[in-house]
Amino acid sequence: MAPTCPETVRGSRPMTRSRFGCRNCKLRKVKCDESKPRCKRCASFGVICNFRLDVLDLQPVTRDPAMYAFQVVRQGVLQPPPSSSVWTTDGSNFYQLNSKCQEFVTRYLGRSLITPDDPRMVQVNRRLLALAFANPFLMHASLAVAFAYDRHLSRSSGCRPSVEECYHWSQSTALFNRRLNKLIETKDKDPIWGTAAALAVLSFSTPDAITPEKSWPLKPSEPTDLEWLRMNTSKMSLWRIADPLRPDSLFRVMATTFAQMNSPLPEKGICDMLIPLAQVCSLEDSSTTENNPYFKAAHAVSQIQRLPNRQVTVGQTEVFTRSIHGPFKSLLQRKDPIALLLMYLWYRKAGRSIWWIELRARVECPSIFSYLRLYHRGYTTVHAFLPGGALAAWIEENP
Numbered sequence: 001m002a003p004t005c006p007e008t009v010r011g012s013r014p015m016t017r018s019r020f021g022c023r024n025c026k027l028r029k030v031k032c033d034e035s036k037p038r039c040k041r042c043a044s045f046g047v048i049c050n051f052r053l054d055v056l057d058l059q060p061v062t063r064d065p066a067m068y069a070f071q072v073v074r075q076g077v078l079q080p081p082p083s084s085s086v087w088t089t090d091g092s093n094f095y096q097l098n099s100k101c102q103e104f105v106t107r108y109l110g111r112s113l114i115t116p117d118d119p120r121m122v123q124v125n126r127r128l129l130a131l132a133f134a135n136p137f138l139m140h141a142s143l144a145v146a147f148a149y150d151r152h153l154s155r156s157s158g159c160r161p162s163v164e165e166c167y168h169w170s171q172s173t174a175l176f177n178r179r180l181n182k183l184i185e186t187k188d189k190d191p192i193w194g195t196a197a198a199l200a201v202l203s204f205s206t207p208d209a210i211t212p213e214k215s216w217p218l219k220p221s222e223p224t225d226l227e228w229l230r231m232n233t234s235k236m237s238l239w240r241i242a243d244p245l246r247p248d249s250l251f252r253v254m255a256t257t258f259a260q261m262n263s264p265l266p267e268k269g270i271c272d273m274l275i276p277l278a279q280v281c282s283l284e285d286s287s288t289t290e291n292n293p294y295f296k297a298a299h300a301v302s303q304i305q306r307l308p309n310r311q312v313t314v315g316q317t318e319v320f321t322r323s324i325h326g327p328f329k330s331l332l333q334r335k336d337p338i339a340l341l342l343m344y345l346w347y348r349k350a351g352r353s354i355w356w357i358e359l360r361a362r363v364e365c366p367s368i369f370s371y372l373r374l375y376h377r378g379y380t381t382v383h384a385f386l387p388g389g390a391l392a393a394w395i396e397e398n399p
Helices: 023-028 040-045 065-076 099-109 119-132 136-153 163-180 186-205 227-237 250-261 275-280 295-305 314-321 326-333 337-350 355-375 392-397
Strands: 086-089 094-097
Touching: 023 040, 086 099, 086 136, 094 099, 094 136, 099 119, 099 136, 119 136, 119 186, 119 250, 136 163, 136 186, 136 355, 163 186, 186 227, 186 250, 186 355, 250 314, 275 295, 275 337, 295 314, 295 337, 314 337, 326 337, 337 355
Parallel strands: none
Antiparallel strands: 086 094
16 A cells, blocks of 8 residues: 655655556556556566556566567567566466576577578577467477587587586476377467477487497497487477478478488489498498398488588488488497498588587597497408598598
8 A cells, every 4th residue: 555645765855656657666666657558667677567457467578478579589680688587488387587598598599509500590490489488398498408509519528418408408398298288279389399309409419428438339238228219209200290391380491401301212222322331331233221221321321421511401410310210220229330330420420510419429429439449340341431440531521
């Protein structure tokens, strides 16, 4: 209740209150200028002015995703978020971003961490950022990826995920699973696909060990080996639900990337293959998927090996990961030397252009190299491709 007599300050005039001011100013006990639709006090404080009865008291502007998206991408330039209170909420779950998360929103999430030079992907990322303020599971996933990217920039081979990265990853997973158990509407499809993609990136970029000596394949075999494949498969299982290529999807601009992911490999022979690689995999003109388990993986590695590093795209790298199934996956799980070599060559090439692949490659590449030297020292055709081997320089220079 307002006092019967206004307080005075020594040496100053008594403070007056407006009769028709907004409720926010009355709650904060400040004078409202009564300008509509938004008074200056609310604008400076970062809350939605509530002259209208349907606006909550002291509701942060950032709880309105459209308003914050406008602030963030105004004129195509990322704007610093308000320093007071930045929220993501879907009405039942909410999270208030701390100063570090706000910094990461400004530094990373308004641009594309996947292909920084592609203006289409920058727009995809900014539209996803706007959706993240209405979908906490997407915001947590986005922040976790930003922390993972920060880990990549550290260039340390033994960099553990930070507490913040683990927290946001965990929160996103829990909220995402909860969301998938509810009715999915059209407006939910883009946030769902964006979150699934982010969780797949997090799974791949976080190997089980931080040193090669304790990493796959040097460590003893476990049922969880190649667990990142399961996450990638789970992401693709949501394709029909999210339908990223539907006309109103913000991911429709990525049609070329999706087409590359699903591009068919040759059905037979060694056309366009690197000949030394075909030889080590025992591939010839009559080879097919049915009679040679290395067939698809070797073709996928050859395809990206022929490209300059800057031209290797996410879609092209996923051609190899999609070949890891059936007999070839079993060979990898059994640590077959040729299968390990193909994985090694893929890591070396793909990791130079895709940062989350590089994060795993930092640990597993040297682990594969040490495993092959330790347990398959006499396999000279395999070692020819490894550092110090006769074909190592040729592979580095190709094309």
